[in-house]
Amino acid sequence: MRLTCTVNGTEQHVDDVWEGESLLYVLRERMGLPGSKNACEQGECGSCTVYLDGLPVCACLVAAGQAEGRQVGTVEGLADPEALHPVQQAFLDAGAVQCGFCTPGLLVATHDLIARHGRPSDAETREALAGNLCRCTGYEKILDAVRLAADRMAEPTAGGDR
Amino acid sequence: MDFLQPVTWAEALEAKAAHPDAVPIAGGTDVMVGLNFGHLRPALLLDLTRIADLRDWQVADSAVRLGAGVSYARVISELGDRLPGLAMASRTIGSPQIRNRGTVAGNLATASPAGDAHPALLAAGAEVEVASVRGTRRIPIDDFYTGVKRNAMDGDELITAVSVVPPSGPQQYSKIGTRNAMVISVAAFGLALHPDRRAVGTGIGSAAPTPRRAPAAEEFLAGELDSSGLWESRAELPEATIARFGELVAAAAAPIDDVRGSARYRVHALSVMARRALTWAWADHRSATQEA
Ligand code: FES
Numbered sequence: 001m002r003l004t005c006t007v008n009g010t011e012q013h014v015d016d017v018w019e020g021e022s023l024l025y026v027l028r029e030r031m032g033l034p035g036s037k038n039a040c041e042q043g044e045c046g047s048c049t050v051y052l053d054g055l056p057v058c059a060c061l062v063a064a065g066q067a068e069g070r071q072v073g074t075v076e077g078l079a080d081p082e083a084l085h086p087v088q089q090a091f092l093d094a095g096a097v098q099c100g101f102c103t104p105g106l107l108v109a110t111h112d113l114i115a116r117h118g119r120p121s122d123a124e125t126r127e128a129l130a131g132n133l134c135r136c137t138g139y140e141k142i143l144d145a146v147r148l149a150a151d152r153m154a155e156p157t158a159g160g161d162r
Numbered sequence: 163m164d165f166l167q168p169v170t171w172a173e174a175l176e177a178k179a180a181h182p183d184a185v186p187i188a189g190g191t192d193v194m195v196g197l198n199f200g201h202l203r204p205a206l207l208l209d210l211t212r213i214a215d216l217r218d219w220q221v222a223d224s225a226v227r228l229g230a231g232v233s234y235a236r237v238i239s240e241l242g243d244r245l246p247g248l249a250m251a252s253r254t255i256g257s258p259q260i261r262n263r264g265t266v267a268g269n270l271a272t273a274s275p276a277g278d279a280h281p282a283l284l285a286a287g288a289e290v291e292v293a294s295v296r297g298t299r300r301i302p303i304d305d306f307y308t309g310v311k312r313n314a315m316d317g318d319e320l321i322t323a324v325s326v327v328p329p330s331g332p333q334q335y336s337k338i339g340t341r342n343a344m345v346i347s348v349a350a351f352g353l354a355l356h357p358d359r360r361a362v363g364t365g366i367g368s369a370a371p372t373p374r375r376a377p378a379a380e381e382f383l384a385g386e387l388d389s390s391g392l393w394e395s396r397a398e399l400p401e402a403t404i405a406r407f408g409e410l411v412a413a414a415a416a417p418i419d420d421v422r423g424s425a426r427y428r429v430h431a432l433s434v435m436a437r438r439a440l441t442w443a444w445a446d447h448r449s450a451t452q453e454a
């Protein structure tokens with residue numbers, strides 16, 4: 001079947017999509033967007049987290065056809081051409097990336113968390129990232145990265161007339 | 163494999179009547195796992211996410227009628243006050259990503275004994291509204307689960323909605339897993355106190371071939387609350403009553419040993435969860451009077 005959806009703001013058409021394949025497969029294998037990772041294909045790890053109509057979801061659990069006409073946002077859409085997104089920069093600066101396999105999913109989940117909570121408490125962060133598994137970092141550096149990103153993103157407005 | 167995306171409920175029912183072996187898909191949290199691993203190869207996938215009617219909930223006949231397409235995330239954010247037990251259960255499900263997609267109706271359609279919504283639905287006394295081209299019927303939750311991953315629906319039927327009456331008393335939910343998120347429960351327990359009809363509701367998960375209630379425990383506790391005037395006095399619950407309730411809940415289970423836990427552990431865990439849930443719920447009941 002043919003699939004048309006908007007990915008990172010650009011309309012994409014792909015042909016010969018098998019009806020039973022996942023949005024994750026379409027992104028990685030048919031659209032050349034391998035940022036979203038495939039680590040479990042069963043919703044357990046969060047490595048494939050993408051936005052679907054503005055909500056973070058596991059792309060491995062979305063049937064390709066369910067994305068028809070929808071807005072998809074992937075990790076590739078976070079940075080602009082000149083610079084990494086502050087969430088990405090914070091993950092680098094805090095040492096929250098080791099093998100990097102979990103990172104794309106964590107970046108999208110963190111991006112959403114900060115958009116909703118501004119400066120999340122550690123409890124909110126742990127809850128929001130509970131579906132993203134990392135086998136390398138032990139999570140402490142990831143929590144550091146979330147705090148760092150949230151602080152940096154809050155600064156321009158908070159620093160107003162100091 | 164075919165992929166059908168009806169935009170109206172009538173079209174969906176016609177498709178299901180024409181293809182009773184079509185697999186409905188909404189949040190995809192069960193169906194996609196089957197597809198990704200090659201366990202599931204239906205001739206037809208019936209995507210229900212385009213049907214606007216399914217995405218709403220409304221209050222009808224004093225019950226909340228939860229459309230089949232309402233996600234767990236929305237149960238939590240929009241119905242935490244009206245359906246506290248189901249919202250508590252929903253918070254324990256998967257991860258934020260899963261809760262953004264998964265639905266209570268999907269839990270019902272899969273009818274796994276480990277489905278997290280079931281104990282809350284059993285305790286509250288829900289009704290499942292199913293439809294086909296032949297018409298609509300409402301199945302009491304007690305009659306819905308018929309076997310391991312089996313339910314009372316016919317091949318041409320789809321779940322329209324779940325109706326739950328908002329409680330007159332406190333509700334609690336407890337689940338045991340190896341961690342807080344992303345686990346299939348080892349055992350789960352839902353409790354609802356119904357002061358308006360002087361009754362108690364329970365639901366047990368992951369500890370029998372189907373989700374089930376603990377009728378003897380319900381009757382015992384309702385009887386104790388009645389005969390000792392505790393519904394009105396809201397005095398402290400005797401320790402012996404709490405302990406006996408826990409024993410009777412555990413006795414209602416018929417678990418197996420599996421990779422997640424032994425039968426003995428599950429029975430023990432249920433008695434502990436039942437005692438805790440009752441203690442929490444009774445504390446809620448007592449503090450409700452102080453506010454009133
Ligand atoms: S690959 Fe989708 S959750 Fe693991």
Ligand code: FES
Nearest residue numbers: 098099134135136
């Ligand atoms: S950095 Fe390796 S899994 Fe997270």
